[in-house]
Amino acid sequence: MADEVRTRFDLQPDQIPSAWFNLMPDIVQAGMEPLPPLSPQTREPIGPDDLAPLFPMSLIGQEVSTEQWIDIPGEVIDIYRLWRPSPLFRATRLERALDTPARIYFKYEGVSPAGSHKPNTAVPQAFYNREAGIRRIATETGAGQWGSAMAMACSFFGLECTVYMVKASYEQKPYRRIFIETFGGEVLPSPSERTNSGKAILAEHPDSTGSLGIAISEAVEDAATHADTNYSLGSVLGHVLLHQSIIGLEAQQQMEMAGERPDVIVGCVGGGSNYAGIAYPFMAGKLRGETPDLRFVATEPAACPTLTKGTFAYDFGDTAQIAPIVPMYTLGHDFVPAPVHAGGLRYHGDSPSLSLLVKHGYMEAAAYTQNQIFEAARQFATTQGIVPAPEPSHAIKGAIDEALAAKEAGEERVILFNLCGHGHFDMQAYDDFLNGRLPEVEFDVADEEAALVNLPEVPIDV
Numbered sequence: 206m207a208d209e210v211r212t213r214f215d216l217q218p219d220q221i222p223s224a225w226f227n228l229m230p231d232i233v234q235a236g237m238e239p240l241p242p243l244s245p246q247t248r249e250p251i252g253p254d255d256l257a258p259l260f261p262m263s264l265i266g267q268e269v270s271t272e273q274w275i276d277i278p279g280e281v282i283d284i285y286r287l288w289r290p291s292p293l294f295r296a297t298r299l300e301r302a303l304d305t306p307a308r309i310y311f312k313y314e315g316v317s318p319a320g321s322h323k324p325n326t327a328v329p330q331a332f333y334n335r336e337a338g339i340r341r342i343a344t345e346t347g348a349g350q351w352g353s354a355m356a357m358a359c360s361f362f363g364l365e366c367t368v369y370m371v372k373a374s375y376e377q378k379p380y381r382r383i384f385i386e387t388f389g390g391e392v393l394p395s396p397s398e399r400t401n402s403g404k405a406i407l408a409e410h411p412d413s414t415g416s417l418g419i420a421i422s423e424a425v426e427d428a429a430t431h432a433d434t435n436y437s438l439g440s441v442l443g444h445v446l447l448h449q450s451i452i453g454l455e456a457q458q459q460m461e462m463a464g465e466r467p468d469v470i471v472g473c474v475g476g477g478s479n480y481a482g483i484a485y486p487f488m489a490g491k492l493r494g495e496t497p498d499l500r501f502v503a504t505e506p507a508a509c510p511t512l513t514k515g516t517f518a519y520d521f522g523d524t525a526q527i528a529p530i531v532p533m534y535t536l537g538h539d540f541v542p543a544p545v546h547a548g549g550l551r552y553h554g555d556s557p558s559l560s561l562l563v564k565h566g567y568m569e570a571a572a573y574t575q576n577q578i579f580e581a582a583r584q585f586a587t588t589q590g591i592v593p594a595p596e597p598s599h600a601i602k603g604a605i606d607e608a609l610a611a612k613e614a615g616e617e618r619v620i621l622f623n624l625c626g627h628g629h630f631d632m633q634a635y636d637d638f639l640n641g642r643l644p645e646v647e648f649d650v651a652d653e654e655a656a657l658v659n660l661p662e663v664p665i666d667v
């Protein structure tokens with residue numbers, strides 16, 4: 206009898222990592238200089254005290270930490286056990302459909318209660334805020350995945366949760382709104398009348414479909430103007446990427462179980478957290494010179510091509526210029542991406558550390574249109590049985606392209622990608638795709654040029 210090919214690699218509950226992994230020491234060691242965030246008012250570097258109106262000191266400490274490992278609190282690990290360790294699969298049926306010599310592995314984060322990787326950071330963020338005596342969290346959500354995760358985490362720790370939901374998603378994904386409300390969260394379509402930032406946008410653009418940049422402004426303003434309320438962000442920031450490192454730490458153990466070393470690691474990038482989560486523990490090997498040939502491919506929508514068409518510059522994290530100015534790839538904080546279904550990838554910027562890795566050539570990037578990624582999603586669903594969210598469908602498309610390139614080259618490559626969420630709340634998007642109603646949204650360089658005019662004038666040298 207032929208050897209059976211193993212397609213699923215599970216860790217035991219006691220193999221959940223007990224510490225998160227911080228890549229910053231390796232980034233510095235490799236000679237890359239992380240630039241400081243700047244105050245939106247003074248344009249001077251900001252310190253921990255400047256962030257105190259928004260975040261608890263424990264998270265600020267993690268944001269600036271130079272420690273390689275940071276212990277995960279026991280209470281957080283207990284909640285992680287609801288869905289962690291998450292499984293790693295080999296996609297043999299997809300491999301056969303592609304007739305490729307490549308072996309494709311994927312880590313599946315859609316097993317979390319909220320359906321994506323987002324609870325990996327929502328839970329510790331709610332934990333540290335509860336420890337600091339905070340009563341309410343204000344946050345934003347793009348696709349609704351982050352809002353779902355944060356509302357769930359807040360309900361675990363007895364916190365109230367206000368979610369500013371990008372209006373395009375609020376209208377496209379009513380079930381995400383109801384999911385958040387089920388956990389007791391309050392959901393407002395953004396731009397809203399609740400904040401000055403929202404009112405200002407509505408005055409100028411009454412039909413605004415919103416953007417993550419606008420929703421962030423609203424949530425930050427809400428938190429900054431209420432003493433009992435903190436702000437929480439589901440991506441971009443260092444502590445968010447840190448919490449997501451649990452994905453890659455588990456994946457490393459699972460790839461070892463499979464007896465494989467990846468040749469290329471693919472993920473989708475909105476602000477960078479799920480991709481950094483799977484990639485950074487492996488990236489350490491590349492930065493240390495142990496795995497110099499390991500490739501990293503970040504994927505993004507052609508309608509919001511931050512890494513492939515953006516500029517590396519200091520820019521505001523939000524539209525109303527309330528959030529800190531950070532060094533990153535950006536399309537300009539005024540850039541409002543077309544309302545593509547991958548709502549979680551509609552952000553004008555990206556994480557500073559991930560941007561730095563792209564800038565220095567340690568990471569590549571690729572952009573795809575809506576129909577390309579839904580075609581990949583359909584091929585994945587019909588072969589592997591999981592209906593993916595539109596966001597990780599970019600990663601699937603990237604992985605398929607890598608597998609086809611391996612076929613072309615006649616090479617057995619090992620591909621690992623992060624399937625960061627299921628698409629069970631994205632049926633409208635699938636309906637549009639299946640019925641040929643998805644516009645092939647093109648990126649308009651003129652819009653970016655208009656938005657880049659408003660970049661803060663801060664010189665950058667890396």
Ligand SMILES: Cc1ncc(COP(=O)(O)O)c(C=O)c1O
Pocket residue numbers: 321347348349350351439440441473474475476477478479480548549550594596597625626
């Ligand atoms: C399912 C899903 N994937 C990806 C993202 C993008 O965020 P990040 O790049 O931080 O993983 C989001 C953000 O909302 C999301 O909901």
